Amino acid sequence: MKNMNRREFLGTAGAFAGIMALAGCGSTGGNTASTTTAASSAAASGDMQLLTAGKLTVGTSPDFPPFENLENDEYVGLDMDLAKALADKLGLELELKNLQFDAIVPAVAAGGQVDLGISGITIEPEREEQVDFSDPYYIDDLAVVAMKDNADVTADTYADALNQAGVVIAVQSGTTGESYAQENFPNATTQPYGNATDSFAALQSGQANAVVTNKAVGAKMVADAYTDAQVIKEIATGEEYGIAVNKDNGGLLSAVNDALAELTSDGTVDELTNKYFG
Structure with missing residues (x-):
């Protein structure tokens, strides 16, 4: 998948984003x-x-x-x-x-x-x-989420800090977050998970250094369930x-x-x- 603009919101004021095995x-x-x-x-x-x-x-x-x-x-x-x-x-x-x-x-x-x-x-x-x-x-954008106590990954340093050997970036499999991490942090390991919760759990447990996800999802997760994490960077991708x-x-x-x-x-x-x- 490639990072790209996807669609324009239908005229509203704001931005409203094993194949055979059914779960x-x-x-x-x-x-x-x-x-x-x-x-x-x-x-x-x-x-x-x-x-x-x-x-x-x-x-x-x-x-x-x-x-x-x-x-x-x-x-x-x-x-x-x-x-x-x-x-x-x-x-x-x-x-x-x-x-x-x-x-x-x-x-x-x-x-x-x-x-x-x-x-x-x-x-x-x-x-x-x-x-x-x-x-x-x-229309949504992407976001980078890291733990609040991780002083090495900030809005100013994330681009270099995450693009390092040994760094693990958690993503949901098949998403634009996965594609973005692979393209923009090629020296790091992009680790896909089957769902968003597992990627955030990996971050919280120390198995990952950051999560790349959709902006609205990142904001919801850190507000409700992962309050010890924070959105450190919003990335304007204009995804439809x-x-x-x-x-x-x-x-x-x-x-x-x-x-x-x-x-x-x-x-x-x-x-x-x-x-x-x-």
Whole structure:
């Protein structure tokens, strides 16, 4: 994956980001009442393909707060609320499937497992070779996180301090954070983990010198769970998050984009932004 700009937030005031083995699944009811929106009309037309009639099956990796997380076995976060709102607009029931992050795009591309991937997925060329993406719904940057008591890694010194042999940088596997660390700290060891929590746990336990992750995730993690760590540097990458759709499912892509446009114009996107980012 290459570091790149991904998409422009849909006109809102702020920045709303083993393939066959499913880690688990959950479901939540959508609004199945008929509506007259463009999105629901597209859904009713039958042009879009769904794994299960009347159901929108979404793959996500719920360990990326504030976008997706599991709390008391409930899927929560901005992306999860967006998925529910999309299902409602399309007049479909929502089913969520728990996948490791780096398995989501391949699962969408392969078909037969999920209809969409919604999990803070950056739109970038390598992924676009495998799947189509919706219009962007959020823009994020990257961040470098280190322990508060690590005086060697600061906003002024991190570029050199982390680019050293023997330094370990923890990242979530398959993310733009991993790509950035590999490209910008080539002398260090970039250590991928299956989820964001494990990468932060490695930092806290001394197995890593820093974490490179998305800015919003880094801020959430150090505020809520890893208070002995701190964001030492925000890196302006302008990453755009989109919804992954199978390349052979143009009808679903069109319906999703219609729904996103409607959710923007009716204020839902702004409400979700304010809910999670104030």
